[in-house]
Every structure is written in structure tokens, then in C-alpha cells.
Amino acid sequence: MVLESLTAKALCLGLALFGLRILITFLTSPLKSFPGPFWAKFTDLWRLWDYWKTTQIQSHQELHKKLGPAVRIGPNMISLSDPGLLKAVYSTRGNFVKSNFYEVADAMSNGMRLENVFSTRSNAFHGRYMKPYQKFFSMNTILEKEHLADKMVLLLCEQLENRFVKGNNKGKIADLADWIEYCAWDLDWEVTFSEDMGFLKSGTDVKNTIHIGESIMRYLGCIGQMPCLDRLLGKNIYCPIKFATFEHAAAYSYQRVIERAAKQEVRPRKDFLDNFLEAKQLFPDIVTNNEVVSYLMMNVLAGADTTAIVQKSITYNILKHPNVLAKLREELDATNLSFPPAYAETKDLPYLNAVIKEGQRMHPVIGGILERVVPSGGLTLPDGRFIAPGTKIGINPWVSSRNTQIYGSDAEIYRPERWLKAKDETDDAYTARLKMMKDADFTFGSGNRICIGRNLATVELHKMTSTLFSRFDIELDPEDNVWAPRWWWFTFVDNIKVKIQHRQNTSPVASSWDVSFMH
Numbered sequence: 001m002v003l004e005s006l007t008a009k010a011l012c013l014g015l016a017l018f019g020l021r022i023l024i025t026f027l028t029s030p031l032k033s034f035p036g037p038f039w040a041k042f043t044d045l046w047r048l049w050d051y052w053k054t055t056q057i058q059s060h061q062e063l064h065k066k067l068g069p070a071v072r073i074g075p076n077m078i079s080l081s082d083p084g085l086l087k088a089v090y091s092t093r094g095n096f097v098k099s100n101f102y103e104v105a106d107a108m109s110n111g112m113r114l115e116n117v118f119s120t121r122s123n124a125f126h127g128r129y130m131k132p133y134q135k136f137f138s139m140n141t142i143l144e145k146e147h148l149a150d151k152m153v154l155l156l157c158e159q160l161e162n163r164f165v166k167g168n169n170k171g172k173i174a175d176l177a178d179w180i181e182y183c184a185w186d187l188d189w190e191v192t193f194s195e196d197m198g199f200l201k202s203g204t205d206v207k208n209t210i211h212i213g214e215s216i217m218r219y220l221g222c223i224g225q226m227p228c229l230d231r232l233l234g235k236n237i238y239c240p241i242k243f244a245t246f247e248h249a250a251a252y253s254y255q256r257v258i259e260r261a262a263k264q265e266v267r268p269r270k271d272f273l274d275n276f277l278e279a280k281q282l283f284p285d286i287v288t289n290n291e292v293v294s295y296l297m298m299n300v301l302a303g304a305d306t307t308a309i310v311q312k313s314i315t316y317n318i319l320k321h322p323n324v325l326a327k328l329r330e331e332l333d334a335t336n337l338s339f340p341p342a343y344a345e346t347k348d349l350p351y352l353n354a355v356i357k358e359g360q361r362m363h364p365v366i367g368g369i370l371e372r373v374v375p376s377g378g379l380t381l382p383d384g385r386f387i388a389p390g391t392k393i394g395i396n397p398w399v400s401s402r403n404t405q406i407y408g409s410d411a412e413i414y415r416p417e418r419w420l421k422a423k424d425e426t427d428d429a430y431t432a433r434l435k436m437m438k439d440a441d442f443t444f445g446s447g448n449r450i451c452i453g454r455n456l457a458t459v460e461l462h463k464m465t466s467t468l469f470s471r472f473d474i475e476l477d478p479e480d481n482v483w484a485p486r487w488w489w490f491t492f493v494d495n496i497k498v499k500i501q502h503r504q505n506t507s508p509v510a511s512s513w514d515v516s517f518m519h
Contacts (some may be wrong), residue, residue, distance in 0.1 A: 029075065030388040036063070036072030044074045048225040054487040057367050057398045064399055070381055074225075077392045079369055082382065083400045083440035089372050089379075089393060090447035094123040098449070099371035099392045101224040104234070111237045116294060118302065123448065130452070132279035132287050133295055136272065139455045145191045145271060146343060149459065152187040153340040153467050155200045160472070163203065164500045173477050177312055177496040178203075180464070181210060184308035187460060188300045192272040193256055212244040213305055214492055219243065221368055221489025246301060253296040257289050272299055303453045305490060306365045307460050310443070312493040314359030314465055316483050317414050319476050319498065324416055325469065327351055332470040341466040343459045349466075354416035356461050360443040361407070362414050364397035367491040370445065397442040406440045473501040 032041070040046040050056045050073075063071045064081040071079045080089070089096050098121045105119035115122070117129050135141065156179060164174040182199035189197040198206050205211055223230050233241045260273055267274055276295045280287040318325050331351045338345065346352055371394040379387040387393060402411045408418060419437070421430040444451035451457070468474065477497035484495040 030386075031072050031076070031078065031391060033385070034070055034072040034078060035067040040073045040075075040077075042075060044077070044226045047073050047077070048222060048229075051222045051225050051368065051489070057396070057487050057491075060369075060396045060399050061402065069383070070385065070387075074392070076390070077371075078387055079399075080381075080393055080395050081399045081403070083395070083403055083406055083442075084382065086395065086400070086440065086442065086446050089395065090370070090445065090449070092448050094126075094448040095375045096372035096393075097121050097123065097375075099373050099394075100227045101371045101392075103227050104220050104224045104230045106235070108235055108237075108240070113235065117298065126449070128286060129291070132283040132291075133276060134452065136275040136279070137452050137455055139459075141275070142455045142459055143343060144269065146459065147269065148191045148194060148271065149187055149463060150340050152183055152190050152196060152200065153463055155186070155196070156183040156464075157340075157467065157471060159200050159203065160500055161502075165472075165502060171499065173480075173497050174500055175494075175496060176315060176474070176498045177483070177494050180311050180315065180496075181304075181308045183464065184311065184460070185210065185300075185304040188304045188307075188456075190271075191456070192296055192299050194271045194273075207248050208244070209246070209249065210305075212246060213301060214488075214490070215244060217305070217490040217492075218488050224368075224371075224489070246297065249300065250293060250297060253293045254289070257292050257296070261289075272296070299453070303456060305492070306451075306453075307457045309363070309365045309491060309493055310360055310457070311461060311464055312483070312496060313363035314356055314461065315468065316493070316496050317359050317362060318355055318465075318469065319474060319496075320481075321414060324355060324414075328355055328469055332466055337466060337470055339467075339471070340463060341470065343462055346462040346466045350420060351416065352462065352466060354419040356465060357419045357441075358414060358416040360441070361401045363485070363491060363493070364401055364442065365490060366397050366442075367487055368489045369394035369396045370442075395442070400440060400442055403440065406436055471503060473503050474498050 029041075037046055047056070050059050060071075060073075060079055063073070063079070069081045071081075073079045100121070102119045102121060103113075105116070107114040107116065115125060117126055120126050160174065160179060163169055164172045179200075182203070186196040186199045189195065197209070199210075219234065223233065234243060256273060257277070261277060273292075273296065276287075276292045279295075280289070280292055318328060328351055331349055335345060335349060371392050374387050374389050374391045374393055376389045378389050379391075379393065381387065401407070404411045410418075419434070421427075425433075444454040444457070475498060477499060480495070480497040482495070483493055486492040486494070
């Protein structure tokens with residue numbers, strides 16, 4: 001009886017001390033002058049719950065409309081909306097380091113936490129491990145692999161024709177969201193290993209790979225709001241929660257590294273595996289076989305989902321706006337494109353670039369804040385308010401991409417023409433406006449942590465968009481014509497149901513094995 005009484009008193013005392021600590025933190029916080037939701041001032045549970053409900057995009061947008069450009073969404077977290085702060089917060093100097101949100105993306109091995117180039121908060125670590133392979137992502141090096149990308153675009157066309165256009169399958173409804181996803185994964189696999197993984201050929205999520213990736217991003221987005229929970233869940237050294245992993249992809253990658261290294265052949269056309277093995281030779285003190293496998297995994301797993309999300313946005317928005325589709329078709333038809341179109345043929349097409357840019361703007365890949373930590377000097381906002389050192393800050397791309405001062409009063413509306421020169425606009429005015437929009441573009445992140453795969457993604461988006469709309473007549477299924485985005489930290493997209501036909505001026509594609517090296 002006495003023991004139970006003491007236990008109850010100890011529990012009450014503990015709760016009282018915990019509550020007192022929260023109250024003292026609230027009263028003494030240098031952020032108390034910043035507006036925000038009431039409970040967010042006391043605990044990060046507010047934003048964890050916001051992400052769990054998948055309402056964070058709407059919450060951030062509404063809070064900034066109501067409360068202004070700096071909103072407190074956690075005891076030590078400020079959400080910013082001014083795109084003018086992008087260059088300061090996400091600078092190439094990297095003085096605003098990543099927050100502990102990213103620690104959730106660390107791996108665990110034998111009870112040890114292992115950083116990677118995405119999760120590390122150390123600029124020194126990031127610079128050391130990026131240096132050996134950064135040059136392999138230049139546009140020139142990417143274009144050396146264009147023939148591998150062509151192979152997968154051709155295979156996509158072949159599968160769409162066989163399953164939804166030809167013979168008894170003519171008129172069958174296709175979920176283009178799935179097929180864009182399969183192509184993105186197979187294409188990234190192909191440019192990495194010179195082998196696809198079989199998504200397109202099977203028309204399925206091979207070994208549940210896509211689902212596993214999505215589940216991991218769901219966990220990161222939610223638990224990243226309170227990283228301390230990760231130590232109790234995924235990083236618990238005693239009884240960690242077991243998650244599905246990319247074990248099969250890691251094993252495949254390691255096997256290919258061993259096989260390719262043993263052959264020591266000089267290949268006239270290199271894939272990324274060749275490039276990363278070259279990095280191992282050039283930087284033996286940094287790059288081991290384990291690092292090569294890590295590079296390979298990051299190459300495939302970080303690139304496929306993101307590119308697929310953007311491609312789905314581009315495609316869906318074109319299909320939802322017949323006037324845009326007509327203008328795009330007119331431009332593509334006038335260009336006399338090869339099949340599949342080469343990036344060199346499409347990179348300077350004004351309207352194609354406009355629909356790609358607008359698709360990226362309307363549906364950013366990241367549905368949350370890219371968190372950074374204010375350095376020792378603090379941060380003074382344009383309105384004069386001061387954010388103390390150590391505060392977590394960041395910008396949600398879904399907020400900055402709707403900024404009316406940057407994108408105009410119709411920023412909520414899909415209008416590719418905003419990226420083109422208006423009829424009554426001077427050259428100088430257009431150049432200045434375009435620069436302002438490009439400076440605010442957050443598609444691939446910004447600063448020293450900008451997405452290294454942006455050139456590969458750019459080539460893919462030009463190639464796939466120009467191929468789909470120059471080769472096929474595609475229209476949304478009138479009975480099921482609304483897509484289904486998932487408002488997670490990665491804004492995955494499902495359900496783009498379409499009817500597909502050959503355009504009158506095209507003929508069925510030959511077997512992909514016969515035409516895989518056209519360029």
C-alpha cells in the first residue's frame with residue numbers, strides 16, 4: 001500500500017516537473033512573439049499530428065495567409081513563406097545546417113547509427129562523400145547515358161500499345177500513374193546498371209519496391225517532426241520496430257559491383273556503376289565497395305519517386321486543360337521530333353519547358369518543410385524581427401510556390417503561359433520576372449544540398465512528356481477523371497485513368513530490343 005502511494009506520488013511529481021519545464025520554456029522562449037497555433041507553442045506533438053493527418057500542406061498555407069510570413073509551428077520551429085529568404089537559408093555556404101529531422105533517415109547497423117549524404121547534418125561529411133561522384137551528374141555525362149533512357153521510353157510505349165491500344169485491348173482504361181512510376185524506376189535502374197528491374201515488362205511493383213519506398217518516406221515525414229521518437233521506434237537498439245527494407249536492392253547492387261569489378265572491361269558506353277567504380281579507383285581513401293553500393297542505392301531510390309511525382313503532375317495538368325494540350329501538340333508536331341525525342345531536340349522548346357515548369361510548381365514533390373538550423377549570428381527577417389540561433393526554420397515548397405508577389409495574382413491557377421513572355425511585356429520586364437520565378441523555384445531544393453540528380457530528372461521529364469504527347473492521343477477517363485494525391489512529406493500521386501490511342505501520324509513501335517540504340 002505504501003509502495004503504491006509512493007509510486008503515485010512520484011508519477012504526479014514527474015508529470016508536474018515535466019509540465020513546469022514546458023511552461024518555463026514557453027515563458028522564456030525567444031520565439032514567443034511569433035504567432036502560431038496555441039498548442040504548437042508548447043509541444044511538437046501539434047505538427048506530428050498535422051503530418052499524421054496529412055493536413056500539413058493546407059495548415060501551412062492557411063497559417064501563412066492568416067498570420068504572415070513567419071509562423072511558429074513548434075516550441076523551437078518557425079515556418080517561413082518568403083521565397084526571398086531561399087538564398088539565405090539554403091545557401092551554397094551551408095551555414096544553415098540541416099536539423100535533426102534528417103537523422104531519422106540514418107541507417108542502423110549493429111546498433112550503430114550510419115549517416116549518408118542525404119541524412120548527414122555535417123557539411124564536412126557531405127562534401128567528402130559527394131566529391132568522388134559529383135562530376136558524374138553533369139549534363140554532359142548524363143547525356144552519355146541517353147541511349148539507356150531511350151530504351152526504357154521505348155519499352156513504355158511498347159507496353160502501353162500492347163496493353164491498351166492494340167487488338168482486343170484497344171480502348172482498355174490505363175492507370176497512367178502506375179505506368180509513369182514503372183518507367184521512372186526502370187529508367188533509373190537502366191542508367192545505373194544497364195539493366196531494368198522489370199517494372200514495365202511485368203506491369204507490377206516488383207518485389208514491393210515502390211511500396212517499401214513510400215512507407216519509408218511516410219515514416220520519415222511523420223516521425224521527423226519529433227525525431228526523439230525515432231530512438232524509441234526505428235533506432236531502438238533493444239527492440240526496434242521492424243520495417244520493410246530494400247534488402248533485395250542492396251544485395252543486387254553488391255552483386256553487380258563484384259561482377260563488374262572482376263571483369264575489368266573497358267565499356268564504350270558507361271552507366272553509373274562504371275562511374276562509381278571509377279570513383280573508387282580515383283578516391284580509394286573514401287570509396288570502398290560499401291560506398292559504391294550506397295551511391296547506387298541513393299541513385300535509384302532517391303531519383304525514381306521524385307521524378308515520377310513531377311511527371312504525373314505535368315501529365316495530369318496537361319490532360320485537364322485541353323487548350324494546353326493543343327498548344328503543346330502544335331509545338332511538338334512542328335519540331336519533327338525523332339522517336340523517342342532526343343533531349344537536344346526538346347530542351348529549347350518554349351511551351352514544352354513552360355508546361356514542365358508549371359507542372360513542377362503546381363505539385364511540388366516535397367509536402368513539408370526542408371528544415372534548417374539558424375546559425376550563431378541569428379537571422380533577421382525582412383520585417384526586422386529576429387530569429388534566435390538554434391531555432392529550426394524552413395520553407396514549405398507548397399507555400400512558396402503559391403506566392404502571389406512572385407507568380408502573380410493567379411498563383412493558385414495552372415497557367416503555363418506565366419513562364420512565357422506576355423504580348424505587351426518588354427524584354428527587360430520579362431527577363432526580370434522570369435529570373436524572379438526561377439530564383440524562387442524549389443523543385444530540386446537549393447544551396448549546397450541541392451538535388452544532385454536534377455540534370456537526369458530534367459532529361460527524363462523532357463523525354464517522357466514529349467514522347468507521350470507526340471505519339472499518343474491520351475484523354476482522361478470521363479467516368480474517373482480526378483487524380484488522387486497523397487499529401488505526405490513526398491506528395492505521391494495515384495489514379496490517372498486514361499484512354500490511349502495512336503495518333504494518326506504515328507505507327508506502332510517495333511520491339512524495344514530492335515530499336516533500343518536509335519540515338
